[in-house]
Amino acid sequence: MSTFILFIAGFFFSFIGSIPPGSINITTLQYALENRIKAAFSFATAAALTEYLYAAIAVRFQIYLTETAGISQYFQMVTGSVLILLGLFNLFKKPVESNVQTSGEKRNAFKKGVLLSLANPLAIPFWLMVTAYLQSMGWVEINGQNFWIYVAGISVGTFCLLASVIKLGSRFTAIQDNSFLTYKVPGLIFIGMGIWSFISPNQ
Template sequence: MDYFLHVLYGLLIAYLAMISPGMLNMTALKVRIDFGKNESEKFALGAAVTILIQAGVSLFFADYFVSNPKIITVLEKAGVFVFFSLAIFFYILSRNKVDPKAKSGKGNFFVKGFMMSALNMLSIPFYLASSIFLASKGYIVIEQPYILFFVFGVFVGSLLLFGTYIYFANIISTKVSFIAKNINLILCGVFIVLGIITIVRLFP
């Protein structure tokens, strides 16, 4: 039962953390609209694998990160540059007339999902803080084999969240045309917000 609860907590943390529109889920939705279900599932799997690794790193090295907060600060500073760079990139895309059915530049969406998820510098500090909070309340244990079950739950929760966005992508594209037509501009806004949040965290 303890193992199951660790999976459940990991699942809930991952799902609820990304349920609102954000970098990865909105990109998964964009891939679904532009290239189809199969490619969006590859993107989701790649992104979820990275999240699994990030959550694992957070818990495996929890004591080290707590003792060396400068590492987290360096990651967050790098994240500011990445987020604003991506905001500019998607703003430029939003100004161009692009055929959403075009297959050029399709590439490997598993790799794209993996790499884009790796750019999210907030993921490691988030799972570090979440796991420490849950452990302080006695909900989880930060030691093996409990860490593996919690991280597996994070992986499953991430896939379920991406699946939710992918499954409802057609409804969004047909019923909410504004989002479908302005997905690049929306992603630009998301990255700007993430960059601002990171700056606020760095300079409270």
């Protein structure tokens, strides 16, 4: 399998998975609005590296499960169901207030990025499900040789989304206020993936 496809798959799902407002992109936006651009990029780098760690753990665990007899045959059905639930959660989730305010905080941005990202362990089950789905559908094939390419795509996708937040600045608040873009589009993508897993001939 092409390493480019693996990288793009990780990048794409990381990018869209980071769009809904959360502590990471809201804090990045806060730095940008305060014109603390270096701090913003430092924070984004820390968040991307932590995502790299969480994704690596999740993908390794997923590879182990799919290689375990009696488990791999159920993965497509389980991941399809979870992705549909995740999509429904996004569709019916109420928009959250970003509450972006000027802050006199002096803490190191990189350290803050690591701490906030570590406080988001939901990244592990998210990547476990997404990776299991992609493999069960035959869209990617992850092994010891290309494992790090896929995880690198995930990390770069997270960084690029946060870099977009920095560049867009105040315009990103308008995007966050658009519930169709921030919640419904990712939700519809996940629901579509889940439904496809049940009707796919690979099932």
